[in-house]
Amino acid sequence: MKFSFDHLVWFQHKPENAIQHLSEKGIHVVHGGRHETWGTYNTLSYFDLSYIEFLGIEQRSIAEQHEENRLITQIVQQLSKENREGPAKIAIRVDQINELAIKLENDGFTVYGPLPGQRVTASGQVIRWTLLFIDDQPDLLSFPFFIQWEKSDKERRSAFKEQGMLERHSGANSKFDSVCFVVRDLEETIRTWGRLLNLTPSKEFRDEVLHARCQKLELPGTHLLFCTPIEKGPAEQVLNERGEKPFLVNVSETNQNSFFELLNGYWRFQ
Numbered sequence: 718m719k720f721s722f723d724h725l726v727w728f729q730h731k732p733e734n735a736i737q738h739l740s741e742k743g744i745h746v747v748h749g750g751r752h753e754t755w756g757t758y759n760t761l762s763y764f765d766l767s768y769i770e771f772l773g774i775e776q777r778s779i780a781e782q783h784e785e786n787r788l789i790t791q792i793v794q795q796l797s798k799e800n801r802e803g804p805a806k807i808a809i810r811v812d813q814i815n816e817l818a819i820k821l822e823n824d825g826f827t828v829y830g831p832l833p834g835q836r837v838t839a840s841g842q843v844i845r846w847t848l849l850f851i852d853d854q855p856d857l858l859s860f861p862f863f864i865q866w867e868k869s870d871k872e873r874r875s876a877f878k879e880q881g882m883l884e885r886h887s888g889a890n891s892k893f894d895s896v897c898f899v900v901r902d903l904e905e906t907i908r909t910w911g912r913l914l915n916l917t918p919s920k921e922f923r924d925e926v927l928h929a930r931c932q933k934l935e936l937p938g939t940h941l942l943f944c945t946p947i948e949k950g951p952a953e954q955v956l957n958e959r960g961e962k963p964f965l966v967n968v969s970e971t972n973q974n975s976f977f978e979l980l981n982g983y984w985r986f987q
Contacts, residue, residue, distance in 0.1 A: 718817060720914050722938035723810035723864050724768045725896050725963060726788065728796045728803060729980065732760040732771035738979060742986075743887025743971065746771070750838040755789050756780035759836075763882050764893035766810075766870060767939040769966065771980075785829040787850040788862060803981035804963040807861045807896060809914065809936070814847050814865040827852035831865075858900050858961040860913070888971035894987075895933065895940040897965035899952045903945040906961075907932045910941065926976055926985070927952040927965070942967070951983055 729735060736746045739762065749759035749770070756779030762769045772788075774780050777797055783789040788806060795801045811817055814831050821828050829850040836844045845867040851860040866873060877883045885891075900906040907918045911934060919933040928950030934941040942965075946953035955964045964983055971986040978984075 718820075718915075719812050720916075720936065721810040722767050722896075722936045722941075723808040724770050725804055725939075725966065726806045726808065727769055727771045727980065727982065728792055728801070728805045729771045729773050730796065730802060732758065732773040735760050735762070735771040735980060742977075742979070742984070743973070744891075744968075745886050747882055748839055750836040750844070751775060752834070752836055754779070754835075755783060755786060757789065757792065761882070763877060764886075764891060764968075765883070765938075766874060767893040769893070785832055785850070786834075786848065787829055787853070788848075791859070801959070801981075803959070804896070804966070806859050807941075807963060808864045809861045810938075811849075811863045811865050814849050814863060817863060818849050821849075821851060834864075856960065858898055858906060861910075886971070888968075888973065888986075890970040892969045893939045893966070894969040895942045895967040896963050897927070897931075897942040897944055897967065897983075898961070898963050899929070899956045900943055900945055900961045901956065903930060903932060903943055907934065907943045910934060910943070923947075924952075926950075929953075951978075955983075 739746050744762055746760050746762040749761040751758045756776035757772055758775045760771045774797055780789050780793050818828050831847045831849045834846050834848050847865045849863040853859050911918050916934045921930055921932050924931050927944055928948045929944035929946045929952040931944040944952050967985045969987050973986040976985045
């Protein structure tokens with residue numbers, strides 16, 4: 718069973734605001750479309766097939782009707798009720814989602830789905846996929862959800878190029894290198910996620926900017942970086958204020974060297 722990084726979901730009251738804010742930093746963001754049956758809409762920033770989805774609520778009355786789609790229940794709780802914007806959850810791309818659902822249930826997870834999904838673009842095109850969710854544990858890092866697209870990677874990449882979705886960022890070869898999660902128990906978290914995704918963790922290292930000890934899972938597409946703070950710094954502040962969550966996007970080959978906070982999350986350009 719093949720796993721690849723698909724996207725990071727970033728909750729925003731107005732996803733369109735990401736277009737201007739990130740364009741000023743050299744990151745290309747485009748309008749996505751509407752999830753009519755979920756009451757949400759998005760803007761998107763692509764780095765080949767890995768991307769960031771800025772997701773907002775368009776019709777709260779529709780969004781509140783959903784229970785099985787755990788991403789929608791999460792955005793209603795976090796964005797609408799708690800007014801908390803920022804990076805929230807990641808999606809892992811798979812090629813055998815029905816088989817994965819059976820495996821996860823056999824491994825003792827509570828799953829929701831597979832569920833059909835679709836987005837209507839501004840041009841009226843309908844894009845379809847299937848989703849699978851794992852029930853989260855209270856106060857711990859939100860598990861990834863899984864997505865299987867109707868079209869192949871090759872077909873999607875070709876369509877994105879035709880639609881201008883893969884327009885160059887200011888750093889022509891910029892890559893979504895990794896997404897960073899802050900957690901309380903580094904060893905237990907990376908062991909759980911490593912088993913889930915069939916990946917072996919890297920050796921532990923210290924991140925001097927985050928003031929944290931970290932380990933990495935090298936997932937195809939975009940790596941997953943897990944960090945536990947060891948002293949005061951950005952990681953500790955996020956953990957204390959928001960709990961365990963994704964909080965940092967690492968972008969490589971940007972022709973820059975900067976670390977900054979934007980849209981209620983951190984960014985590191987290298």
